[in-house]
Amino acid sequence: MPEPAIVVESLTRRFGEFVAVDNVSFRVDKGEILGFLGANGAGKTTIIRMLCGLLSPTSGRASVGGFDVAREPEKVKASIGYMSQRFSLYDDLTVTENLSFFGGVYGLTRKQMVPRMKWALGLAGLVGREASLTAELAGGWRQRLALACAILHEPGIVFLDEPTGGVDPISRRSFWDLINELAAAGTTVFVTTHYLDEAEYCNRVMLIHNGRLVAGGAPSELKARVIRSPMFEVECDRVIDGMEVLRRQPGVKDVSVFGNSLHVVVPDADEGQRLIREVLGAQGIEVRRMAQVLPALQDVFISLVEPRSGGRWPEVAGHESGVGGQRSVVGEPRPGDGR
Amino acid sequence: MNLRRIKPIAVKEFRQIVRDKRSLILLLIYPALLMVLFGYALNFDVKHVSLAVLDQDNSRASREFIRSLLHSEYFDLRGYLSRPQEVDELLDESRVQAVLVVPTDFGVQLASGREVKVQLNLDGANSNSAAAVVGYVTAACQSFSGRILTDLLLRSGRNSISLPIDYRPRVWYNPELRSARFLIPGLIAIILLIMTVVSTALSIVREKERGTMEQIIVSPVQPIEIILGKTLPYVLISLVASVVILLTGWGLFGIAVRGNVLLLYLGMFVFLMGGLGLGLLISTLTHSQQAAFMISALLTMLPTIILSGFIFPIRNMPVVIRLVSYIIPARYFLPILRGIIVKGVGFGALWQSYLFLFGFAVLVILLSTARLRRQMA
Numbered sequence: 001m002p003e004p005a006i007v008v009e010s011l012t013r014r015f016g017e018f019v020a021v022d023n024v025s026f027r028v029d030k031g032e033i034l035g036f037l038g039a040n041g042a043g044k045t046t047i048i049r050m051l052c053g054l055l056s057p058t059s060g061r062a063s064v065g066g067f068d069v070a071r072e073p074e075k076v077k078a079s080i081g082y083m084s085q086r087f088s089l090y091d092d093l094t095v096t097e098n099l100s101f102f103g104g105v106y107g108l109t110r111k112q113m114v115p116r117m118k119w120a121l122g123l124a125g126l127v128g129r130e131a132s133l134t135a136e137l138a139g140g141w142r143q144r145l146a147l148a149c150a151i152l153h154e155p156g157i158v159f160l161d162e163p164t165g166g167v168d169p170i171s172r173r174s175f176w177d178l179i180n181e182l183a184a185a186g187t188t189v190f191v192t193t194h195y196l197d198e199a200e201y202c203n204r205v206m207l208i209h210n211g212r213l214v215a216g217g218a219p220s221e222l223k224a225r226v227i228r229s230p231m232f233e234v235e236c237d238r239v240i241d242g243m244e245v246l247r248r249q250p251g252v253k254d255v256s257v258f259g260n261s262l263h264v265v266v267p268d269a270d271e272g273q274r275l276i277r278e279v280l281g282a283q284g285i286e287v288r289r290m291a292q293v294l295p296a297l298q299d300v301f302i303s304l305v306e307p308r309s310g311g312r313w314p315e316v317a318g319h320e321s322g323v324g325g326q327r328s329v330v331g332e333p334r335p336g337d338g339r
Numbered sequence: 340m341n342l343r344r345i346k347p348i349a350v351k352e353f354r355q356i357v358r359d360k361r362s363l364i365l366l367l368i369y370p371a372l373l374m375v376l377f378g379y380a381l382n383f384d385v386k387h388v389s390l391a392v393l394d395q396d397n398s399r400a401s402r403e404f405i406r407s408l409l410h411s412e413y414f415d416l417r418g419y420l421s422r423p424q425e426v427d428e429l430l431d432e433s434r435v436q437a438v439l440v441v442p443t444d445f446g447v448q449l450a451s452g453r454e455v456k457v458q459l460n461l462d463g464a465n466s467n468s469a470a471a472v473v474g475y476v477t478a479a480c481q482s483f484s485g486r487i488l489t490d491l492l493l494r495s496g497r498n499s500i501s502l503p504i505d506y507r508p509r510v511w512y513n514p515e516l517r518s519a520r521f522l523i524p525g526l527i528a529i530i531l532l533i534m535t536v537v538s539t540a541l542s543i544v545r546e547k548e549r550g551t552m553e554q555i556i557v558s559p560v561q562p563i564e565i566i567l568g569k570t571l572p573y574v575l576i577s578l579v580a581s582v583v584i585l586l587t588g589w590g591l592f593g594i595a596v597r598g599n600v601l602l603l604y605l606g607m608f609v610f611l612m613g614g615l616g617l618g619l620l621i622s623t624l625t626h627s628q629q630a631a632f633m634i635s636a637l638l639t640m641l642p643t644i645i646l647s648g649f650i651f652p653i654r655n656m657p658v659v660i661r662l663v664s665y666i667i668p669a670r671y672f673l674p675i676l677r678g679i680i681v682k683g684v685g686f687g688a689l690w691q692s693y694l695f696l697f698g699f700a701v702l703v704i705l706l707s708t709a710r711l712r713r714q715m716a
Contacts, residue, residue, distance in 0.1 A: 052557050074559055082557040088550035092358050093351065104347025105558045149554075159557075 010060035035202030120148035140171025348568025385471035398446030524676035525649035539618030597683030616703030
């Protein structure tokens with residue numbers, strides 16, 4: 001069994017009375033892609049900051065790349081790469097100037113820099129645009145350049161804090177291809193996101209809510225474990241009304257809005273299907289289509305988080321503060337909207 | 340601390356400064372511009388005072404007396420008055436600064452060896468220049484009186500005569516008493532300070548605003564490396580700007596450096612480090628570029644102009660204000676500038692100022708490093 005890249009044991013961080021991270025434990029293996037999911041303010045950033053050696057834990061311990069984050073933050077910093085959600089580059093510098101700056105602060109020698117620079121330009125797809133000012137690059141290129149800057153020094157572990165915010169879907173897709181390549185080459189990737197569809201690309205996901213780990217596991221495993229009962233996707237009119245009547249129905253385990261349809265979890269497939277038609281029909285709600293579907297990660301999270309948070313995914317409710325808050329999207333639909 | 344990591348920061352900072360052509364031109368040309376502006380506008384020399392004369396006597400003696408006054412470049416005669424009422428009008432309307440009144444019996448009284456009263460009316464709204472005018476006229480009257488007295492004594496039979504005191508003022512360093520010689524060294528300090536503090540105050544805040552600071556603090560770079568890396572390029576640019584300033588002072592105002600230029604630049608370097616450190620400290624204390632700009636302008640401009648001894652002697656200030664002046668770095672830089680540029684003195688006369696400047700630079704750099712370290716945690 002190989003030494004894990006990240007080990008976190010009972011990690012806790014308080015800010016005064018507020019417990020930002022509450023007794024969190026997990027491990028990440030080498031070459032694994034770990035997705036960290038949660039609303040802004042859930043504690044993702046605090047955990048990342050502790051793991052990057054920027055913030056010391058109140059209690060518990062964490063080691064990254066074999067170094068204790070509280071005792072050897074400098075060694076931790078040297079062995080990781082970090083890319084922030086704003087992919088912070090210097091707009092007034094060129095592509096190569098940005099690369100050589102970040103290479104320099106990580107202590108790359110001139111000799112090391114040449115092949116790494118070439119590699120990074122290839123990775124970012126910016127060969128031929130070395131002399132372009134970063135300000136002139138489109139979102140997707142900037143994002144890949146930011147990643148290239150963050151891993152120029154070949155860190156074994158990379159932290160990506162919401163790396164795909166504000167980037168178009170095609171660029172997001174190709175960005176995830178890059179992340180997969182990195183992981184395949186042995187780099188451990190720790191990524192936070194609130195795009196739930198992205199979480200599906202991860203080997204393992206962890207859901208953090210109010211500072212605690214709520215669930216963790218491979219996406220498929222989580223779905224199977226959390227939602228054991230059959231789930232139906234119901235396309236109907238008056239979606240919100242439909243959700244409310246179904247929610248009051250004893251034979252229905254869970255209802256949520258998914259786009260302009262409903263996801264309904266019932267104990268038994270046949271019985272449930274009949275019940276849904278009957279209840280909605282009684283309210284004069286027309287069911288256009290109904291089919292049993294496999295639960296998506298979003299269903300998992302809603303069912304996990306809902307009882308605790310009063311049914312609102314905090315990010316959508318917008319009562320959490322944070323940089324990403326203004327532009328955050330949780331999947332396409334807005335679950336819990338109808339309440 | 341690792342020089343290998345300071346270098347990329349300094350290189351990056353330098354590239355950013357040089358790339359921003361407008362700011363660069365501003366950094367290099369603006370000081371010279373300020374110099375021209377201040378150098379010509381700030382002038383305490385009281386010359387060419389506009390003077391009117393009411394000569395009620397109009398005798399040979401009175402004309403001679405008036406001529407002795409107008410002989411210098413201190414007064415410009417605006418005309419002769421005919422009626423005493425005109426004195427009030429001219430002063431009220433600020434058409435002249437001073438009116439000299441010579442009484443009707445001036446010549447007669449003098450000839451008979453009696454005392455005559457001569458009146459000078461002057462506009463005291465500007466106390467500074469009024470005091471200078473009083474001084475000039477007093478001196479002129481005394482020398483005129485002295486001449487009459489010696490004439491009188493000579494005529495009374497003594498063949499060699501002189502006044503008891505032979506007063507010979509000898510002004511050192513600035514024999515023509517030009518205020519430019521006094522002001523320009525101070526201007527250099529003020530211009531350099533404003534420039535450096537403002538430009539560096541913006542530099543860390545800008546990185547905070549853009550989010551690049553976050554990217555730097557996760558790297559193994561130490562706060563002191565960031566601070567030094569950011570300071571050095573600005574020191575370089577400011578030193579170039581100071582050459583421009585010195586050349587402007589020499590070309591336009593004839594102020595040449597009398598002392599050791601190397602010693603001057605040593606002081607300049609230490610002073611700049613202090614100013615830049617102060618800018619960075621402000622930078623770590625603020626969150627927006629506007630706030631950083633405001634605070635640095637407030638902290639540098641007025642205190643430096645007022646409390647550095649640039650114009651107003653610190654010696655004459657109340658104790659409390661004098662104590663405040665001790666934390667103004669320009670207070671220590673001014674003696675160095677004046678000492679080396681105007682007087683041409685050496686390190687022996689100035690070492691204390693150097694020491695204070697050095698202390699200030701170390702203090703602000705350490706403080707801003709500590710602040711940055713706290714922010715990075």
